[in-house]
């Protein structure tokens with residue numbers, strides 16, 4: 001496939017086959033990459049088998065000017081119906097090692113976050129219990145500074161190692177990562193996370209286990225589980241939280257819980273989730289995002305921004321409300337009719 005930029009994906013794949021021992025798939029179905037099960041196809045998907053292979057992959061793609069997108073478990077990504085004219089670089093299970101030295105732990109970015117947290121529970125190392133139910137990789141979690149109960153993974157990070165988009169290695173200390181609510185300098189500087197060092201406090205494994213079971217039970221009760229989704233769609237703004245409440249409550253109050261557009265629905269269980277009920281398209285999801293955002297703004301004066309990110313066909317990644325404002329302007333009426 002000839003990409004719109006650069007020398008073409010086929011040439012990059014020929015080069016990558018010489019250095020990558022992990023999976024290389026042409027014409028990858030993005031519905032299998034995103035937890036929303038939405039999206040067209042990507043020119044290719046590459047899964048490096050080591051940090052060295054990941055750096056080499058990014059170097060080749062940058063040299064060839066082939067559009068590339070680094071993903072983990074796709075639990076925060078909305079791919080476009082038109083697909084992605086480039087290469088998905090998945091930092092997955094092959095980069096999944098953990099080693100412990102007292103209260104510090106080194107872990108690779110492809111590790112599934114709940115698995116990491118369970119392992120910490122076994123070690124009796126406390127700090128990340130809040131992340132037990134987050135279905136992403138450690139790399140995605142660190143990049144997003146994800147967490148729950150108003151906590152973020154960044155609080156336990158000592159250092160992060162990885163590379164830039166050209167494959168050049170970096171190491172950043174906790175302070176240099178500049179962690180803040182659902183963000184960090186890793187995002188603003190467009191860096192790829194390959195490994196991190198964490199520090200924890202010791203705690204009784206049995207009480208950690210009890211806390212994690214309670215957190216999981218609470219999430220099971222509150223969040224939709226059987227329909228594809230990407231977690232909370234909108235970020236919680238502290239000022240809005242204090243005066244109006246969290247995004248889910250605000251969306252519910254303007255009467256949009258259960259609203260359907262095409263195959264997408266504002267969850268009947270939790271209004272800050274959009275679920276794929278029947279072959280939803282990215283346009284359906286963007287339409288609902290636009291509708292919820294404008295209706296809540298009309299009612300409260302607050303603009304809710306998205307945590308979920310939209311991937312455009314050229315690889316441009318941005319908070320989904322920005323794409324929604326561009327592409328879904330004509331759809332709200334259809335959504336209202338459908339509700």
Ligand SMILES: Cc1cc2nc3c(=O)[nH]c(=O)nc-3n(C[C@H](O)[C@H](O)[C@H](O)COP(=O)(O)OP(=O)(O)OC[C@H]3O[C@@H](n4cnc5c(N)ncnc54)[C@H](O)[C@@H]3O)c2cc1C
Pocket residue numbers: 035069070071072073074075076077091109133134135136137138139140141142143144145146147148191192193194223229230231232309317
């Ligand atoms: C049911 C459900 C519940 C959720 N609950 C929560 C929650 O409680 N708290 C929360 O914070 N999030 C939650 N999420 C959202 C999501 O799981 C997190 O944002 C998670 O950290 C994303 O990880 P990922 O590996 O899936 O990243 P992806 O979705 O694959 O990617 C997300 C972003 O991270 C980037 N990225 C991924 N891996 C790397 C890497 N190695 N280096 C650099 N950049 C990378 C991608 O380019 C993209 O910009 C939930 C999602 C679901 C589906």
